[in-house]
Structure formats: structure tokens, C-alpha cells
Amino acid sequence: MKRTRTIRLAAIAAVLVCRTAAAGTAVTLYTHDLGFVRETRDLTLRAARDTVRVEGVSTALDFTSVRLAPANGRVLRLSYRWDTASGDGLLEHSVGERVRVNSRGDRVDEGVLLAADGAWLVVRGDDGALTNVSRATVEQVRLAKPTGALSMRPAIEAVIDGARGSTKAELSYLTGGLSWSAEHTLVRTGETTAIWSAAVQMQNTTGRSFEDATVKLIAGDPSRTTSNIDPRPIMMMKSAMADAAPAPGGMSEQAFADYHLYTLDGPVTLRDRETQSVTMIRPRAITVKPRYFYRSGDARGVLSQLEVSNAEKSGPGVPLPGGRVRTFTQDGAGDLQFIGESNITHTAVDEKCTVDLGYAFDLAATRRNVSEKRVSDRERTYGVEIELRNRKPLAATIVVEEPLGGDSELIQSSLPAVRKDANTLQFTVEIAAGKTVTLSYSARQRW
Numbered sequence: 001m002k003r004t005r006t007i008r009l010a011a012i013a014a015v016l017v018c019r020t021a022a023a024g025t026a027v028t029l030y031t032h033d034l035g036f037v038r039e040t041r042d043l044t045l046r047a048a049r050d051t052v053r054v055e056g057v058s059t060a061l062d063f064t065s066v067r068l069a070p071a072n073g074r075v076l077r078l079s080y081r082w083d084t085a086s087g088d089g090l091l092e093h094s095v096g097e098r099v100r101v102n103s104r105g106d107r108v109d110e111g112v113l114l115a116a117d118g119a120w121l122v123v124r125g126d127d128g129a130l131t132n133v134s135r136a137t138v139e140q141v142r143l144a145k146p147t148g149a150l151s152m153r154p155a156i157e158a159v160i161d162g163a164r165g166s167t168k169a170e171l172s173y174l175t176g177g178l179s180w181s182a183e184h185t186l187v188r189t190g191e192t193t194a195i196w197s198a199a200v201q202m203q204n205t206t207g208r209s210f211e212d213a214t215v216k217l218i219a220g221d222p223s224r225t226t227s228n229i230d231p232r233p234i235m236m237m238k239s240a241m242a243d244a245a246p247a248p249g250g251m252s253e254q255a256f257a258d259y260h261l262y263t264l265d266g267p268v269t270l271r272d273r274e275t276q277s278v279t280m281i282r283p284r285a286i287t288v289k290p291r292y293f294y295r296s297g298d299a300r301g302v303l304s305q306l307e308v309s310n311a312e313k314s315g316p317g318v319p320l321p322g323g324r325v326r327t328f329t330q331d332g333a334g335d336l337q338f339i340g341e342s343n344i345t346h347t348a349v350d351e352k353c354t355v356d357l358g359y360a361f362d363l364a365a366t367r368r369n370v371s372e373k374r375v376s377d378r379e380r381t382y383g384v385e386i387e388l389r390n391r392k393p394l395a396a397t398i399v400v401e402e403p404l405g406g407d408s409e410l411i412q413s414s415l416p417a418v419r420k421d422a423n424t425l426q427f428t429v430e431i432a433a434g435k436t437v438t439l440s441y442s443a444r445q446r447w
Contacts, residue, residue, distance in 0.1 A: 002231070002347070003070070006302070008357075010078065013054050013387070016339075023038060024040035025037070025040075025210050025211070025212070025213040025216050026038045026039070026213060026214040026215075027041045027178065027210050027213045027216070027270065028215075028216045028218060029178050029180040029202060029215065029216070029217050029218070030178075030179065030180075030218050030220075030222065030346060031179060031180060031181060031216075031218075031219070031220075031221070031321070031322070032179060032221070033176050033177065033178070033179050034147040034174065034175075034176065034178065034179070034222075035174070035175050035176075035177070035178025035179075035206070036060075036173075036174055036175075037057075037058065037061075037171075037172060037173055037174075037210075038167070038170070038171070038172045039171045039172070039176060040168055040170060040171075041054055041168065041170075041171050041187065042166065042167075042168060042203070043070060043160070043167050043168070044166055044167070045065070045073070045160060045163050045165060045166075045167065045170050045337045046164075047164060047230075048158075048161065048162065048163070048164055049076075049160070049162075050131055050160060050162045050164075051157060051158070051159050051160075052157070052158050052160060053081075053155045053156070053157050053167075054068070054153075054155060054156040054157075054158065054171060055153055055155040056153075056209065057154050057156055057171075057173070058154070058173070058175040058176075058177060058206035058207060058208055059082070059154050059156065059177070059206060059207030059208070060175050060176035060177040060205075060206055060207070061080070061154070061173045061174070061175040061176075062173065062174040062175060062176070063080040063173075064170075065172075065173050065174040066078060066080070066156060066172075067170075067171070067173070068156065068158050068169055068170070068171050069169060069170045070160055070163060070167050070168070070169040071169065072163035073160045073161055073162040073163025073167065074160070074161055074162055075158050075159070075160055076159040076161050077158065077159040078156060078157070078158050079155070079156070079157045079158075080154070080155075080156060080157075081155050081157055082153065082154040082155065083155075090143075091113070091116040091121070091141065092116055092230070094113055094116075094143055095113050095114065095115060095116060096109065096112065096113065096114075096326070097112070097113055097143055097144075097145065098110075098112055098143075098144050099111070099112070099113045099121075099123065099141055099142065099143055099144070100124060100141070100142040100144065101121060101133050101138060101140070101141050101142075102138070102139050102140040102141075102142070103133060103134075103138050103139060103350055104136040104137045104139060104232070105137075107150075109123045109133055109136075110123070110125065110126070111124045111125040111131075111132050113122045113180055114130070117135075118121070118135060119134070119135055119136075120132050120133065120134060120136060121133040121138065121141075121283055122134060122336070125178040125182045145378070154207065156171070157355045159210075159394075160199045165278060175206055176206075177204065177205040177206035177207070178202075178203070178204055178205075178206060178270075178351060179202075179203050179277055180200055180201060180203070180217050180320040181200070181201045181323050181324070182199075182200060182201075182219075182280065182320070182322065182323030183196055183198065183199050183200070183201055183277075183323060183324055183326070183432075184196065184197070184198045184281075184320070184323055184324065184326070185197045185198065185199075185254070185325075185326055185328070186282075186288075186308075186325055186326070186327040186328070186355060187327075187329070187336065188288070188306075188327065188328070188329040188339075188429055189285075189330075191290065192287055192288055192289065192290070193285065193286070193287060193288065194286055194287075194288045194306070195280050195281060195283045195285060195286070196281065196283070196286065196308075196315070196316045197279075197284070197285050197378070198279075198280040198281035198284045198316075198320070199277050199278065199279055199280055200262075200277065200278045200279075200280045201276070201277055201278075202215070202217075202270065202275065202278065202298065203273060203274075203275050204270040204272055204273070204274055205272070205273060205339055206270055206272060206444055208411040209269065209270060209271045209272045210268075210269065210270040211269050212267040212268075212316060212436045213267060213268055213269070213270060214220070214231055214263075214264075214267065214268075215263075215264045215268040215270065216261055216262065216264070217261070217262040217263075217264075217321075218259050218261055218309045219259055219260040219261075219262065219319065219321035219322070219346055220258065220259030220260065220346065222259070225249065231364050235267065237252060251269075253364045260321065260346075261335075262280070262321075264278060270321075272284065273359050277383045280412050281316060281318065284316060284317075286308060286314060286315045286316060287307075287309070287314040287315070288306040288307065288308055288355075288405070289306065289307040289309075290304070290305070290306055290307075291305050291306075291397065291399060292303055292305070292348070292360060292363055292396055292397065292398040292399065293398070293399050293401070294365045294386075294388070294399070294400045294401070295397055295401050296367060296386075296400075296401060296402045296403055297367050298365075301353070301359045301360065301363065301364060301365060302359060302360045302363040302364065302365055302388075302398055303354060303356060303357075303358070303359055303360070304340075304355055304356075304357040304359065304360045305354050305357060306327070306355045306357065307352060307353075307354055307355075307361075308351055308353050308354075308355060309352050310347050310348070310350060310352065310353065311349070312349070313348055317349060318345070318349065319347070319348055319349060320344065320347040320353065321346055322343065322344055322345045322346045322347075323343065323344065324341055324342070324343055325341060325342055325343070325355050326338065326340075326341045327339050327340050327341065327342055327355060327357055339357055339358065340355075340357035340358040342355055342356035345375060346383040354411060356407035360392075362390070362391040362392040363388070363389070363390055363392065363396060363398065364389040364390070364391070365386060365387065365388050365389070365398075365400075366378065366386070366387045366389075366414055366427070367384065367385070367387075368385055368387045369382060369384055370383045370385050370440070371382065371383035371442070374381065378446055378447055379444065379445070379446045379447075380444070380445050381411065381442060381443070381444050381445075382442065382443070382445070384402065384440065384441055384443075385438065385439070385440045386400060386402075386427055386438070386439040386440075387402070387437075387438050387439075388431055388436065388437050388439065389431075389435075389436045390431040390432065390433060390435055390436070390437075391434065392433055392434075393433050393434075394428045395431065395432050395433055396430075396431050396433075396434050397428060397430050397431070398420040398428075398429045398431065399426060399427070399429075400426070400429055401424055401425070401426050401427075402424070402425045402426075402427070402441075403421065403423055403424060403425075403446075404423055404425055404443060405423055405445070406422065406445055406446065406447045407445065407446040407447065408443050408444065408445045408446075409443065409444050410441060410442075410443050411423065411441075411442045411443055412441065412442050413427075413438055413439075413440070413442075414438070414440045414441065415428075415429060415439055415442065416428075425441075427439055
């Protein structure tokens with residue numbers, strides 16, 4: 001289906017409805033295209049029962065979550081209006097209006113628009129004749145006198161009963177187009193020391209700006225369904241939160257339900273189509289534990305990693321939201337160089353996280369099956385050798401993981417093995433500088 005290329009409005013009549021002003025805005029951002037907006041709006045009601053239009057809302061709001069609570073009166077009906085959200089929507093709302101349709105080949109059809117769908121426009125000419133115009137050939141549709149009832153911007157329309165004059169109302173809704181992510185930076189200062197810092201990247205693509213808003217960030221993954229979502233429990237839980245503790249950045253952090261909540265210091269303006277960066281964790285010294293990891297048969301080789309204990313004395317010591325970690329280190333001239341990036345999951349205090357750097361140039365691994373014997377229709381034995389080579393000028397320790405599928409048992413091993421889980425063997429192999437170590441084991445498998 002091809003859409004109309006251009007829909008040009010020659011004139012737009014004034015929309016004679018009550019409009020509202022936004023004030024007291026609070027926005028909560030989640031990490032996956034979700035935001036919760038709460039605002040205080042000033043309404044002006046011209047009669048005891050009146051229809052007001054609340055404009056300046058998100059273009060991606062979830063209408064099932066919209067709640068409008070006026071200080072006086074009660075809401076009888078809510079509706080979401082945005083007639084010009086697309087060219088198709090505008091045409092559908094313009095049925096019965098006079099149009100001028102320009103098509104390829106300098107064809108012009110003028111009259112009253114009777115119907116519009118994805119394939120055809122039906123126009124009744126001044127002589128009463130009906131013309132079907134293929135949407136695929138349409139180049140321009142001109143609405144000479146669009147109806148004044150068209151909603152040119154997204155808006156909530158509310159019918160309010162039992163109030164007159166000025167009143168305040170609390171508006172809240174969930175919306176897409178808002179998200180945040182944590183960007184962590186790790187700068188190595190030695191073999192086992194580093195500096196950790198973090199910033200927050202906030203994105204707004206809601207089609208509106210939030211001026212001088214109170215901004216909060218939720219670290220966690222709330223479950224969502226397609227059913228009606230009521231944000232009011234979140235508002236009620238607010239009063240039960242613990243007092244916010246100072247965080248090592250331009251925001252405060254606190255436990256909230258089963259998540260963590262960060263509150264930015266002072267009012268923040270989130271402009272539409274803008275990405276902002278805010279300091280979350282100021283640089284602090286931490287201890288890291290280098291390690292090398294080889295997963296069975298990985299053709300890329302041996303992975304270089306850093307283990308970080310998120311403890312108060314040796315690590316960042318604050319809840320770390322999941323996000324990207326970029327790692328840097330100094331070269332021989334003392335200049336910082338980028339050496340890798342990976343993602344970490346949400347990491348609580350006193351938990352560990354592992355930062356992947358990349359595949360080590362001077363460490364190599366080769367795995368091969370050296371034997372296999374079928375004992376019966378439901379049992380076999382097999383042997384594996386893994387050659388690990390260290391071409392570094394320093395000793396290295398490599399953690400090797402091997403799968404053990406099904407009902408398997410280890411028969412013999414050249415090095416001690418640990419069962420990481422029911423299906424994984426783990427070996428810790430120490431290799432001197434310039435040396436090679438061959439790890440061998442045999443196992444029995446039943447099915």
C-alpha cells in the first residue's frame with residue numbers, strides 16, 4: 001500500500017475548545033522504551049458539564065493507562081484525539097469535506113470526499129458523478145476548508161461534570177519514547193587497580209518536551225502485558241519509600257519495591273528528539289581481578305576478562321544498573337587507549353560482575369577429541385585434549401569450561417575439575433610465561 005505523498009492544508013480553522021497549561025511535571029524513565037508521566041494541569045470549565053482538551057501529551061502514550069483526576073467535579077468520559085497523526089488518519093477524518101486530488105499525468109479530481117482507504121479515494125464531483133482514484137497514483141490531496149473539529153496535535157479530551165471555572169487536575173499516563181541507559185567507564189591504572197565511573201544517557205522521542213521536570217530513573221525490568229495498566233499503585237507506594245541516600249553522582253539512589261530508583265538533582269528539561277548525559281557515579285578507585293576464559297571449542301580463542309566485586313571497600317559499592325562498560329588503559333606514552341566493551345546486568349552491592357575486554361592476542365587454545373568408544377546402545381566413553389599456549393612474558397591463569405551433556409560422569413582428568421553446574425565442567429589452568437599446558441580428560445555418557 002502506497003500512502004499519499006503530500007497532504008497540504010490550505011487553511012486551518014481555529015479549534016474552539018478549552019486548552020490547558022502544564023505545570024508540576026514529574027517523569028519516571030525506565031530502561032526499555034517506557035516512561036511514566038505525572039503532571040498538574042490547570043483546567044478552565046465554562047459550564048457545569050464541559051468538554052476540555054488536554055494538549056501537550058506524548059505521541060506514544062498508552063491510552064489505557066491515562067488517568068485524569070480533577071480537584072473539583074468528576075470525569076465522565078476520556079478520549080484520545082490526534083486526527084493528523086498520519087495522512088491516512090487525516091483523510092479518514094476529512095470524509096464529507098471538499099477535496100482536490102492531483103494524480104500522475106496531470107489528472108485532477110475535485111469534489112466531496114466520500115470514502116478513503118489504503119487503495120482508493122472516492123470523490124463525488126460537482127456534477128454528481130463518482131470517481132475512484134487509485135492511492136498509488138495520487139501525488140497531492142488538498143483540503144480547501146478542513147473542519148475546525150480536527151485535532152491537529154495529540155490531546156486527551158475529557159467530559160467533566162460538577163465543576164465550573166478554574167480547577168486543577170492530576171494527569172498521569174504511561175508512554176513509549178522515553179528510556180535511559182547506564183554507560184560505565186573503567187580505566188585500568190595497574191594490574192589489579194582501576195577507576196570506575198558511570199553516566200546516564202536519557203532519550204526523549206515522545207513528540208513533546210518536559211520543561212523543568214522532576215526526573216527519576218528506575219533500574220529494573222517491570223513486567224508488562226497488553227491489558228489495562230493502572231499506574232496509581234506506583235503513586236501510592238511513593239509515600240512508603242525509604243529516605244533517599246546520597247549517591248556518588250548528581251542524583252540520589254534508593255531501593256524501591258524490587259528495583260532501584262535514582263532521582264536527579266534539581267529540575268531537568270527533557271527536550272523532544274534529544275539525548276542527555278548526566279553523571280551517575282563519580283570516579284572512584286576499585287580493585288579488579290584479571291582472568292582469562294576459554295569456552296569449549298570457541299574458535300575466537302581465549303577471552304580476557306576483569307572480575308569486579310561490587311563491595312564498599314574494593315568496588316563501586318553502590319547498586320550498578322545494567323548497561324555498557326567501556327574499558328581503557330594507558331599505553332607506553334601514558335595516553336589512554338580503548339581496549340574493549342561489554343554489557344553487565346544489574347549488579348547489587350556485594351555481588352560480582354565480569355567485564356569482557358576481548359580475545360587475548362598472546363594466548364591460544366586448541367581443542368580436539370582424541371577417543372570415542374560406544375559401550376552400548378545407551379552409553380559411550382570419550383576423551384578430550386585441550387592445548388593451552390601462553391606466549392606472554394608473564395604467567396597466566398585460564399579458566400576452561402567444558403560441556404557435559406546428559407547423564408555424564410568424569411572418569412579421569414589431568415587437572416582438578418569442578419562441576420560448575422549439572423552440564424558444565426570447569427578447570428583452572430595455570431601456565432608459566434612462554435609455556436604450553438595440555439589439559440586432558442575422559443568421561444562416560446549415558447542416555
